[in-house]
Amino acid sequence: MxxxxxxxxxxxxxxxxxxxxxxxxxxxxxxxxxxxxxxxxxxxxxxxxxxxxxxxxxxxxxxxxxxxxxxxxxxxxxxxxxxxxxxxxxxxxxxxxxxxxxxxxxxxxxxxxxxxxxxxxxxxxxxxxxxxxxxxxxxxxxxxxxxxxxxxxxxxxxxxxxxxxxxxxxxxxxxxxxxxxxxxxxxxxxxxxxxxxxxxxxxxxxxxxxxxxxxxxxxxxxxxxxxxxxxxxxxxxxxxEVDQKRIEEIKQSLGTTFCRRCGYCLPCPQKIDIPTQFLMEGYYSRYELQNWAVERYGVLPKKASECVECGVCESKCPYDLPIRSMLKNVVAKLEPNNK
The missing domain is CATH 3.20.20.100 (NADP-dependent oxidoreductase domain)
Structure with a gap:
């Protein structure tokens, strides 16, 4: 190697x-x-x-x-x-x-x-x-x-x-x-x-x-x-060149729904650490670490369910992500009692 x-x-x-x-x-x-x-x-x-x-x-x-x-x-x-x-x-x-x-x-x-x-x-x-x-x-x-x-x-x-x-x-x-x-x-x-x-x-x-x-x-x-x-x-x-073209296609396909954790959405008026919400959801959905992700998510001081949908985060996101909708997905995955 x-x-x-x-x-x-x-x-x-x-x-x-x-x-x-x-x-x-x-x-x-x-x-x-x-x-x-x-x-x-x-x-x-x-x-x-x-x-x-x-x-x-x-x-x-x-x-x-x-x-x-x-x-x-x-x-x-x-x-x-x-x-x-x-x-x-x-x-x-x-x-x-x-x-x-x-x-x-x-x-x-x-x-x-x-x-x-x-x-x-x-x-x-x-x-x-x-x-x-x-x-x-x-x-x-x-x-x-x-x-x-x-x-x-x-x-x-x-x-x-x-x-x-x-x-x-x-x-x-x-x-x-x-x-x-x-x-x-x-x-x-x-x-x-x-x-x-x-x-x-x-x-x-x-x-x-x-x-x-x-x-x-x-x-x-x-x-x-x-x-x-x-x-x-x-x-x-x-x-x-074929690889480079495929890479650009992948970027385009994920560009509207993928959090890059750049942090530009912060600070949230409700003090929610928005990128960490999506990080925990990723561990839950993609790494098959459901129990671990729920446990780690559970100790976060502020959770996605506390979003008041003010939209301030979306106005600052350089990738125009639908953050409010994405936070609802976090709640659905990691806060079963709030579904």
């Missing part, structure tokens, strides 16, 4: 990684088997998170006996020093390893959160101490906001960034170019747009044709996905 250096790190990662969110719904033996098959196919980068249910534990069992093959990445929503110290220890125990290759700040949304992380009593200090103790190797950050990551990479505190990028979500391309200039690794999540894109081969080739991308991490929960994904990294075929 083609390998690329992960920014300023010494990690030589295969361009196709293993997204660890979907395996939480598999039986233990199924998850272990998938991870072993992925290793056999040359996949050597695997991504998880503290928020992904049993994912870290399952990955730990899947890599047992073959630790040297894998680069292990995980992430947490912890923002303060003490919480981060505990999260690192929990991850190490769950993976059953001594060192985590990449520990990331998960889903940082605002400049205030970034400032909290970097404050003297913030979570970054805990990760630096863990790095000095040999418990982690590199520190990264993930977000759905290109503007937030543009600020983050200028601090020079992070070795990697992780951001959504696919045929219909291209707002990160300038960010990736700047990251490459600063020798920061670029990890791509949501390569299939949360399952909205059906042609996985085309979707992955589109991403890997961007020279500023280091590794893409499609979620994996089926054996055929391992082989199909790995094949793209082992036998990369540049996009043809």
């Amino acid at each position: 083609e390998k690329r250096k992960l920014g300023r790190t010494n990690l030589e990662v295969g361009v196709i990684g293993f997204g660890g969110i979907p395996i939480q719904r598999l039986k233990e033996e199924e998850a272990i088997d998938l991870i072993k098959k992925a290793a056999d196919e040359g996949i050597n980068f695997i991504d998880s998170a503290r928020a992904y249910g049993e994912s870290e534990k399952l990955i730990g069992k899947g890599i047992a006996g073959n630790r040297d093959h894998w680069y292990i990445a995980t992430k947490t929503m912890a923002r303060d020093y003490e919480s981060m110290k505990k999260e690192v220890e929990t991850s190490l125990a769950d993976f059953n390893i001594d060192t985590i290759d990449l520990y990331q700040f998960h889903l940082v949304k605002t400049e205030a959160q970034l400032e909290q992380i970097l404050a003297p009593d913030g979570a970054f200090r805990a990760l630096k101490e863990a790095q000095e103790a040999g418990k982690i190797k590199e520190i990264g950050i993930t977000s759905h906001s290109a503007e937030l990551l543009e600020m983050a990479i200028e601090t020079d505190y992070f070795s990697t960034i992780q951001f959504p990028y696919n045929i219909v979500e291209r707002q990160g391309e300038a960010l990736f170019k700047r990251a490459a200039e600063k020798n920061i690794g670029v990890i791509i999540m949501k390569p299939l747009a949360g399952g909205a894109l059906e042609d996985g081969d085309l979707a992955l080739r589109f991403i890997l044709q961007n020279p500023n991308v280091t590794v893409v991490i499609p979620g994996v929960d089926k054996e055929e996905q391992v082989y199909e994904n790995a094949n793209v990294g082992k036998n990369f075929v540049p996009l043809s």
Whole structure:
């Protein structure tokens, strides 16, 4: 498999990684088997998170006996020093390893959160101490906001960034170019747009044709996905004119109903985090994570059912999405009592 250096790190990662969110719904033996098959196919980068249910534990069992093959990445929503110290220890125990290759700040949304992380009593200090103790190797950050990551990479505190990028979500391309200039690794999540894109081969080739991308991490929960994904990294075929035409057709077909999580619809007068509503609905509808999505949705401070249909969000959406109608779909899927 083609390998690329992960920014300023010494990690030589295969361009196709293993997204660890979907395996939480598999039986233990199924998850272990998938991870072993992925290793056999040359996949050597695997991504998880503290928020992904049993994912870290399952990955730990899947890599047992073959630790040297894998680069292990995980992430947490912890923002303060003490919480981060505990999260690192929990991850190490769950993976059953001594060192985590990449520990990331998960889903940082605002400049205030970034400032909290970097404050003297913030979570970054805990990760630096863990790095000095040999418990982690590199520190990264993930977000759905290109503007937030543009600020983050200028601090020079992070070795990697992780951001959504696919045929219909291209707002990160300038960010990736700047990251490459600063020798920061670029990890791509949501390569299939949360399952909205059906042609996985085309979707992955589109991403890997961007020279500023280091590794893409499609979620994996089926054996055929391992082989199909790995094949793209082992036998990369540049996009043809026919491929480019198909890409444009896909963009057009999804353009009126697909949330790109750009955030221009915010702030909502009712304080609803509109992009997160659609993110949770995507997990429910496309990833077959119904119970997990309902649970995560249930703890959101404001829900789609609290929309008063004022329409302010639609007036600000650069893609002219029918947001009010889309929020009703969220209610139908994730709030059965409000149908």
